[in-house]
Amino acid sequence: MNEQDKETRKTEESTPPIPRDVLVETKHSLIVNGQEIRYTVTCGTIILKEEAEKKGEKEGESEGEKPRASIFFIAYTRDSIEDRHKRPITFSFNGGPGSSSVWLHLGLLGPRRVLLDDEGFAFPPPYHLVDNVYSLLDQTDLVFIDPVSTGFSRAVPGEKPKQFHGFKKDIESMGDFIRLYTTRYRRWNSPKFLIGESYGTTRAAGLSGYLQERHGMYMNGIMLVSSILNFQTADFHPGNDQPYILFLPTYCATAWYHHRLSAELEKDLSTTLQEVEAFALGDYAHALMQGDDLQDDERRQVARKLKRYTGLSEDYILRTNLRIEIFRFTKELLRAEGRTVGRLDSRFKGIDRDSAGEVFEFDPSMNNIAGPYTATLNDYVRSELKFESDLPYEILTERVHPWSYAEFENEYVNVAETLRKAMTTNPDLKVYVANGYYDLATPYLATRYTFKHLGLDKTLLGNLRMGYFEAGHMMYIHVPSLVKLKGELVNFINWSIPN
Template sequence: MTINGQVINYTATTGYLQLKTEDGKPKANIFFVAYTKDGVTDRKVRPMTYTFNGGPGSSSVWLHMGIIGPKRVLMSDKGDVLSPPYSYVDNEYSWLDKTDMVFLDPVTTGYSRAVTGENDKQFHGYDEDIQSMGEAIRLYATRYDRWHSPKFLAGESYGTTRAAGLSEYLQSKYKFYLNGVVLISSILNMQTARFDIGNDLPFPLFLPTYAATAWYHKKLDADLQRDLKTTLKEVEAFALGEYHTALMKGSDLTAAEYENIVNKLSRYTGLSKDYIRQTNLRIDIHKFDKELRREEGLTVGRLDSRFTGRDYNDVGVTPEFDPSNDGTISGPYSAALNHYVRAELKFKNDLPYEILGGRVQPWNYNNVQNRYLNVAESLRKAMAVNPYLKVWVLCGYYDLATPYFAAEYTFSTMGLRPEQKKNVNFTYYEAGHMLYVHKPSLIQVKKDADKLYNDVMKEINSAPVK
């Protein structure tokens, strides 16, 4: 294939990595698809990127056939679905010119399964997943001789949670040190996205994305509609200042203070003042999705709030479905992967390829009973031990699943030292959770990815030889 004018000859390898106990007892088969550039004689100069999605319960299909791999699902430039039966094309924005890559499906996603006689629930939890995916990465690096390659992880959504956990686990368990971690639509601290009674943290952190969504749908006052980024700066300052303070004061707010917050929340969200009062200043994401365009009979998407859908009726509290997931991307990606793997890669398997489902539920969070999972500390520890570890955080302005402001908050409160903060880079795109379905964002991501790999390789090549 051709990327940035360069012809890349590559080999695709697909199959299973079998997880075993040390005495050789099989436990599970991890399905993978790997792409390696041909003609590379020195693997020390060829990066290797280990890639997965999230869920929990998602296969790696989204990053595989949406952004990083050599093929991508064909959609409109905005990200609208084209007519079935769908198609895919060569991905001229693939990262294959910069890095080899392997896409890994956690147990019970994709074609990955526990072996006969083993309970798949033993892999369905935070700690269990980190251990099994860590072993799969170690096994691939060992079997395919990639220990000397520069090493990267790339995860999306819960895959960023996994990547942060793996950054410390791989380092401490196997002394497997990384050069970079790519966090696409990042969520490291679950408290930032749980709308529980008594947890007011999500409300100010989601507010800028509510404002971006209202801006996109032209629901804001004229002065706020002029420029998205200028508007978001104003909203961010309000969210961290007056709004956060008001939530902390709770019922101790004066009537004047309360009405001031009502007026500004209405101004920044496009929702009525009466509705803001009904929420007691606390706007839940799913209710926002239903309320913003209720008068027009439309709901907005959670994964990508640019998209709209219609429910059976308009009286519900929350949407019946996510128009940016069920109504947009699931069908094309499922059709593409199932055809591509069998017809082109010649991998014959009659199992259903589990794209994104509930077979891993309930997910085991026993490691954080009575508290929220927060893996930011795992990433901080990895960065403290490994001062060369680079972290790239990719955020979509219209992502209501993992809002950009929550990711910023997480990194600003995780206790990074100044020298560590220099190793973190945020980039932003006018897209949603799967930011690559928006073609202008996909093109920009490729440029940003090139910079990451170029910078890391430049640092490696400039290191003094002793």
């Protein structure tokens, strides 16, 4: 081998292989409402590329498309559809940041569902999937997308994963994938929807603007499950009294569920919540706004009311200065019986090492679902969808942190204005919001407050719908709520598509 051959071989060995798409197709069927649905699953990774320019002496010249990330997705497409232009398509993702799309996928929308009991409590392992007779596949094709560093999605060799771990680049990469998928699979003229959960609602609101402004892609509808658009409503920092007010009805619902309220208040949840909402937005908000000017007699009066609605002692409430922080509440409510309550779903109870702490050691509602969803997803993609990878499927990863909010330096993250602008520039855009009464992560009154302050023109207020469920953050693990939510999503999709 001469020197030139050696140099060529050395260059080839040092050059990383060109990333390529890896896609697997399988055929399946499902019975929904007595009707057989035959569908194709496309599962795998698509390489997301970005047009780049050269640097140095040739700065400004095109370098062509450079691979940036390998995006893992699972797409469900109904077979035997004559006109794809009339068939809706829905792009789905969860939140975190750092979450894969597994929760909406195997909990609500997809044709297979994690088997829990009807209340949403897990069975012992091994865990099982069942046909999801409440799947939305009878109404719309579904594409579940894992953001970079979650699921099997990764930055390609040579690219820094950190560049995708932030508000702006996350929206851009997810939006660019949606454009690419829409282009490759000829779905530009199909009715299009986004559905996100938790931080995924933040992402969906951001995408509503990015897709319109960058790619000229207008959605028919956006579905927000457990919404958080204005982080001020959930950020318990000194000087910010909003969360104390807006979390109060969910504290009350939690106390109601665990029978910590008076017999009068325990009669009907809806009636009780109306009462506590009026107090929260009225006398309670007025008291907190007074700050140190609040008189002692009024302070004690407010504390007595808070005791009535939260099940906590008046003495404890006074020691919190009338401000009950969420993690303190999860520890304090059932402290006497040595139990905590969940944050994602406050129906769930946990056991800490002792009852003396200020906050719980773990979220029992998260631990209830983490094992079943992780095991079934890992088995499902390999056994049923025939996709092989030795990578860990990152269900909910810390690898994306610290998450960059550089665009919101010295201010609260707030994408409500992005959504308002999208709904205004696209006046046909419809929005649906699902809220769980036992959700202490994104409480329903905080969401309602955000949308009441959206600043929408009165002619557009009719484009917004909200639903409420007697469950938590992932309300669909509760079968009665799953049934109700499926019905509301079907109605929403049909409403959002012109006849």
